[in-house]
Amino acid sequence: KISAIANEYGLSVDLQTKVWQLTVGQQQRVEILKALYREVDILIMDEPTSVLTPQEVDQLFTTLRTLVDDGLTIIFITHKLDEVMQVSDRVTVLRKGKVVATILTTKTDKPSLARLMVGREVIFRLEKSRLERREKILEVNNLQALNDRGIPAIRGVSFDLFGGEILGVAGVSGNGQHELAEALTGLRKSTKGRVFLGKKDVTNSSAREMNDLNVAHIPAERIRIGVVPALSIRENLILKKYRHSPFSYGEFLDNKEIEENACRAISDYHIDAPSCETPVKLLSGGNIQKVVLARELSENPGLIVAVHPTYGLDIGATEQVRQVLLAQRERGAAT
Incomplete structure (x- = not known):
């Protein structure tokens, strides 16, 4: 029955895997599946998309619309205004534990909701100056590592990172981002490849050693x-x-x-x-x-x-x- 629900609503997850071995995003899918399995009438969702990619969010929203069409009532708690505007029919804004407004979604917009949420104007688009490339801070060469189940999670990742640079790592949850972060901070051993911090080889250094660096x-x-x-x-x-x-x-x-x-x-x-x-x-x-x-x-x-x-x-x-x-x-x- 759980497999049928997962397939029907596009909530793919390996049902034989222990929960602690799943990523945060996959664990959230498990929570949604648990509620659907119990055939609840009211579904309360607290930040269900926090660590989902845009594609996963779209898939979830398709699922929610299907559930609402089937007669389910959904209370959707989120800080993400785009999601509020996209998925809700009515919005209640809380600030410091008090209700400050309840309005129809069609009668409001993002700037107005943000102002109600924090009590001031909010800058949605931050400006950043153009910076010249500085010295190389991090060098990753052909890095490989296993996940908690002993399955390859990082498969030959290589990149350079320079001072004054922000490198974004994108991807669907469960595709090695978690393991990469742990390998770079001393929380997970790599099976192959090298990591250099400046000119120092820090491959498989401990968390304390990385902290001291x-x-x-x-x-x-x-x-x-x-x-x-x-x-x-x-x-x-x-x-x-x-x-x-x-x-x-x-x-x-x-x-x-x-x-x-x-x-x-x-x-x-x-x-x-x-x-x-x-x-x-x-x-x-x-x-x-x-x-x-x-x-x-x-x-x-x-x-x-x-x-x-x-x-x-x-x-x-x-x-x-x-x-x-x-x-x-x-x-x-x-x-």
């Missing part, structure tokens, strides 16, 4: 990989550098320096939290991402590996993340 990693799964949810903001901000001065001396942590660092990060990155002692698990997705950005970018890294950096963020937080990455580009970082 000032490589920043902004993972797609901010809760599972990017932070320790039970720890406070100030503790999460020093996860990569607590062993070093000024945050430690000998075997002891310097709490004053740690707190001052947290206060600076909260101010610089506009992290909305009661205090630096607040557990990260109590923050919104956007504020958790700001904690990750503050930690990863505080040392002015030479290389930034960012995977879906605006995943699940509202339009205001998305604007800020993009501005931060463009500022790093202007500084000369490779992303």
Whole structure:
């Protein structure tokens, strides 16, 4: 029955694979299949397209229209205004936990919705200056690696990345992007090929070694990989550098320096939290991402590996993340 549902609605996924071995996008398909299998009357979807490609989103929307035509009621929660305009009949806007408007989709537009969402005008198209190519930061030659199931996921990837350059890696979820990011940040061993950071061979270096070489990693799964949810903001901000001065001396942590660092990060990155002692698990997705950005970018890294950096963020937080990455580009970082 599950196979029939998957085929009917175009939700392809390997049903014999363990869920932890699936990508985030594939796991989302599993959640949708679970709901359809239960024959629900009301389907609540919270950011279902966060890590899907445009083609996958179009396929999902075709599925949703079929479900609505069959009489299903869908509550579609998203920060993506294009999706709101494309798929909804009616829109309710929440800001800081309060309803600020409920309007027919045909009676509004993206700028108006954005203004309602964040309480100010939002810049949809960011300007970036033309930069001269700088020194080579990263060189990847014929890189190969396996996924968690032992199947080849990266098959001979090669590219160069220069300072002041942002390289986009596109593709349908589950086609090696996740494994590539992990291979570049020391979280996954490659089976063949070489990786050079500057002129240094860093092939199969550990995550700590890549951290010590000032490589920043902004993972797609901010809760599972990017932070320790039970720890406070100030503790999460020093996860990569607590062993070093000024945050430690000998075997002891310097709490004053740690707190001052947290206060600076909260101010610089506009992290909305009661205090630096607040557990990260109590923050919104956007504020958790700001904690990750503050930690990863505080040392002015030479290389930034960012995977879906605006995943699940509202339009205001998305604007800020993009501005931060463009500022790093202007500084000369490779992303």
